[in-house]
Amino acid sequence: MEKEGTGKSKKSGIVTAALFAFSLVVVAVIAFMEFGGDRDRYLEKDSFNVLYLFGAIGCFLVALLCETAKYSYLLRGKIQKNRRSIAFSTAVIGKYYDNLTPAGAGGQGFQMYYLSSHGCDPGTSGGLPIIGFLGLQFAFVLIGIVTIILGRDFLDDIVAIKVTAIVGLVFYAFVPGCIILFAIAPNLLEAIVAWGTRILGKLRILKHPEQTNQKAIHHLQSYTDTLHSFSRSRSQVIVVFALSVVYQLAFMCMPFFVLKFFGASMGLVECFCKVVYIYAAITIIFTPGNSGAAEASFYMVFNTLSGGAVFWGMLVWRALCYYSWIFLGAVIQIRDRIRKKKTVDT
Secondary structure (H helix, E strand, O other), X not given: OXXXXXXXXXXXXXXXXXXXXXXXXHHHHHHHHHHOOOHHHOOOHHHOOHHHHHHHHHHHHHHHHHHHHHHHHHOOOOOXXXXXXXXXXXXXXXXXXXXXXXXXXXXXXXXXXXXXXXXXXHHHHHHHHHHHHHHHHHHHHHHHHHHHHHOHHHHOOOHHHHHHHHHHHHXXXXXXXXXXXHHHOHHHHXXXXXXXXXXXXHOOXXXXXXXXXXXXXXXXXXXXXXXXXXXXXXXXXXXXXXHHHHHHHHHHHHHHHHXXXXXXXXXXXXXXXXXXXXXXXXXXXXXXXXXXXXXXXXXXXXXXXXXXXXXXXXXXXXXXXXXXXXXXXXXXXXXXXXXXXXXXXX
């Protein structure tokens, strides 16, 4: 078992490294397309506006504050000591592992472990990460639906992104939709899941369709029970959903400030809608950080901007919305290891 686990871990590490390498290749290709032999595409120093850079950093800080406030609010009455510190670490660790694991599915498990190791009872440890995850899911689906209805004209020239975004949004809404359907008509959803896994088994896509079906129903039951228990407090639902919406809005606004920092001329509403389309489109890419897809989609959507703003804007955007979480997560883990070592030594 240990050798098998080690083998899986090494394989996962190799896949992750390969995907990050692929992302670097995509960035290199975009750089060549943007600057290859064309000196007019380079940025002029006079085009920078530092105030907009502060705005972009502020968007990240607002998102971080919202996630921290969400877990701090949910932890009220659950723990008495270091609540805000634990809430901050829980929020960051969740995003850290979401950005490093395929399909962004690794964060919840590590959040559960972190809360459990810091004195939370099993119900709290298991429930809070699910609530936090679902809050962000529902918030993005709402924003995505509104954007696709009201902002559909902003991407008429890039049909591929529009179509992919609609498909991605449907996929993104799959889990919240299944949870709602499971709560309303559990027998119907169980029949649909069983039918789907059986078909995938016959197509040789799933090796063990019956086991997969049981796991899917178990997870849906767990999600539904947690959400049902949580929904009994209307104030909690409102606070968590509001913080999740603000988090998503902050992240969708971030590229506007980044591009304006590099002197691009674009309205906030137009940029916001295009970014929502980008996030929805890359949802269907099952790789750590949507390796390569985010950068390529960003360039496709904003490549008409002049002066090299799109390339440098893409790099700063990814640094803020993606690598910042990884940096903070690494700092927290190093801190915890140092604290643990000091405790053992004493």
